[in-house]
Amino acid sequence: MNNFPKIIISGGGTGGHIFPAVAIANALKAISPQCEILFVGAEGRMEMEKVPAAGYQIVGLNISGIQRGSIFKNLGLPFKVIGSVRKAMKLIADFKPNAVVGVGGYASGPLLYAASLKNIPYLIQEQNSYAGVTNKLLGKKASKICVAFDGMEAFFPADRILKTGNPVRKNIVSIEGRRHAGAELLKLDPLKKTILVTGGSLGAGTLNKAIEKHLGEIIAQDVQVIWQTGKFYYKGIVERLGQNFHPNVRVLEFLNQMDLAYAASDAIISRAGAGTIAELCLIKKPVILVPSPNVAEDHQTKNALALVKENAAILIADAAAENTLVAQALALLNDKEKSAMLSENIGKMAFANADEVIAKEVLKLISP
Secondary structure (H helix, E strand, O other): OOOOOOOEEEEOOHHHHHHHHHHHHHHHHHHHHOOOOEEEEEOOOOHHHHHHOOOEEEEEHHHHHHHHOHHHHHHOHHHHOOOOOOOHHHHHHOOOOOOOEEEEOOOOHHHHHHHHHOOOOEEEOOOOOOHHHHHHHHHHHOEEEOOOOOOOOHHHHHHHHEEOOOOOHHHHHHOOHHHHHHHHHHOOOOOOOOEEEEEEOOHHHHHHHHHHHHHHHHHHHEEEEEOOOOOHHHHHHHHHHOOOOOOOOOEOOOOOOOHHHHHHEEEEEOOOOHHHHHHHHOOOOOOEEEEOOHHHHHHHHHHHHHHHHHOOOEEHEEEEEEEHHHHHHHHHOOHHHHHHHHHHHHHHOOOOOOOHHHHHHHHHHHHO
C-alpha cells in the first residue's frame, strides 16, 4: 500500500446512509491519517450538506430513485443513470482511488458499477437485514460485504460476507451517568419515568398521531415524554397544542443532542431504520419499534423482527400504532422485569467498533 491511500465513499440520501459513511471516513483517517477521501453523493440530497459539515469533500451525481406511483417522473431515470455512470467513470479516472466503499443510496450504484468496470476493489456496507436491488446486483463483484444482520447469504456470496454491525456516531451513544444532564437540558424531572419518541429528522406521522391522541393518558400516569416530531409535523403540532402544553411534555422539531435525550429516557419509541437500531443496541434501553411501511421491500419490519426474534425489542405494526402504541409503552414502563430483559438482550446485539473494523477491511483491499 502506498503512503497515501485514496478512497471514494459513495452513497447517501438519508441519515441512515450518511452517518455510517462519515463514521467509516473518520475511522480511516484515525488509522491512516494521510489517506485521501472523496465522497460521492446525489445532488440535492442531504449528504451534499452533511458531508462538508463533517470536513470532507463531496461531488454530486444527478441521480434519483424510482418514484413509486408515477410513471412520468421515472421517464428520465435511464438518462440520469447513464449520465451518472459516465460522471462516475470520470471521477475514478481523475481521482484514481485504490478502493471504493458503497454505503447504499442513489449515488452508490453508478459509482460501484464504474469501479467494477475499472477493476477497482470495492466494499459494500449493507445496513439493513434485507438488501436492496442495487446492492444485490453489485454484491456479485464486491471484494467484501460488511453486514449487520444474520442470514445475509440469501443476498450475497457467503465467502465475502463479514458481520461487522453498523457504524454509529460515537458521541450519540455516550450516555453513561448523563441522565441528570439530559433532564436538565430538556427541563424535565430526572426522577420521573420518561419516554423518548423519535421518528428521525423528517418525523413519522404515525408516531406523532399516536402520541397526540393519547397525551392525556401519558400525563395521567405522570410520565414525561421527549417528543421529537420532525420538521414536517412540528409546526402543526405546536399550533394545535401550544408551545408549553404541559410540564411533562417536551415537543421538539429536532434533537440536536440525541445523546442527552437517550440518557434522560427510560423507554424509547422509534422507527426501525438500521442506523437507529445500531444506536439503540449500544444505548441498552427497552425499545418499541414501529417500522415505517414506506420503505423499499418493507426492510424496516425485517430489521425489527431480527431484534424481536432475540427478545430484544417490541414490534408494533404501523397500522396498529395509533390505537395501541401509547398503552403498550406505559405498560412497559410499569413492567420492570420485561424492561430489564429487553435492555439486556438488545445490549447483546451491539457492535461497538463497526466503523474501525470496516475501515481496516477497506485498507486490506488496498494491501491484501
